[in-house]
Amino acid sequence: MSVAREDVTTPVIVGRSSSHFTRIARIFAAELRVDYSFRVLRDLLSSNPEDYGGNPALRIPVLQTPRGVWFGALNVCRELRRMSSLTPHVVWPEELEAPVLANAQELVLQAMSTEVTLIMSKLGGTAESAHQSKMRTGLTNMMAWLEQNATTVLATLPSNRDLSFLEVTLFCLVRHLEFREVLPMTSYEELNAFCQKFETRASAMETTFRFDT
Structure with a gap:
């Protein structure tokens, strides 16, 4: 409405x-x-x-x-x-002072924006350019970094948190890459393990990706 x-x-x-x-x-x-x-x-x-x-x-x-x-x-x-x-304990991006956390948040947001650009380019019917090919390579590189560092990232976040912007964005990114078939995610064991745990939350179950009709 x-x-x-x-x-x-x-x-x-x-x-x-x-x-x-x-x-x-x-x-x-x-x-x-x-x-x-x-x-x-x-x-x-x-x-x-x-x-x-x-x-x-x-x-x-x-x-x-x-x-x-x-x-x-x-x-x-x-x-x-x-x-x-x-009054939950929410961890915001500006609180991520450890390099691995700050870099993870940066790469998650960069990957999300890159994915949108690739999807919109395809929707617009344009052939993949050299720049778009570079973006796809960058997306793959970012996801490889996140996979490699996922365990450290999660262990470095404050243990008393109720929610973090980093975890929510990471979850949405990984599941969206699958949903839009932009990048196969089956080989990303650490990221999939994180998502499987996160998606047991009621908030994740209530907001499953779907196409609006």
Whole structure:
């Protein structure tokens, strides 16, 4: 259901059920028990900012709230945390002071953006260029690094955390690569083991990737 910005009385997340960036926001909403309405972006090739909840970058997710509009997954998650009546220990990107953690977060977000570019290029019907080939190689390299360092990353995160932006983004990335068939993930044993554990959370089960109809 489309909700005009001036009519928002409860939170609205604008996005797609097939989007890994959207799923990050929806997992945080579920974990933080923040009720929201979901407005689906129907046309990924639209150039109308209003279809993207007013985001001039033409990106999702967007969170519309009574006090304003928030662009991007991290901004949305921070606002959901502020809106929540719960007080979980959430580990944010700026708290990742160990190099292995900071680098993992950087590579996860880079890999997510790279994947989107490859998907959109294919959707646009363009033949793969040398630049896109380089991006695909970079994506494979990033996933190999994350696989190699997954155990260390998870062991280095604060043990008393309830949730971390890094884990949510990593989970969404790995499962999305499978869902969109961008990169086969069967050989990534450490990443798959992490995902199998994470997806037992109710928030993950409630936000399974699917194509909106």
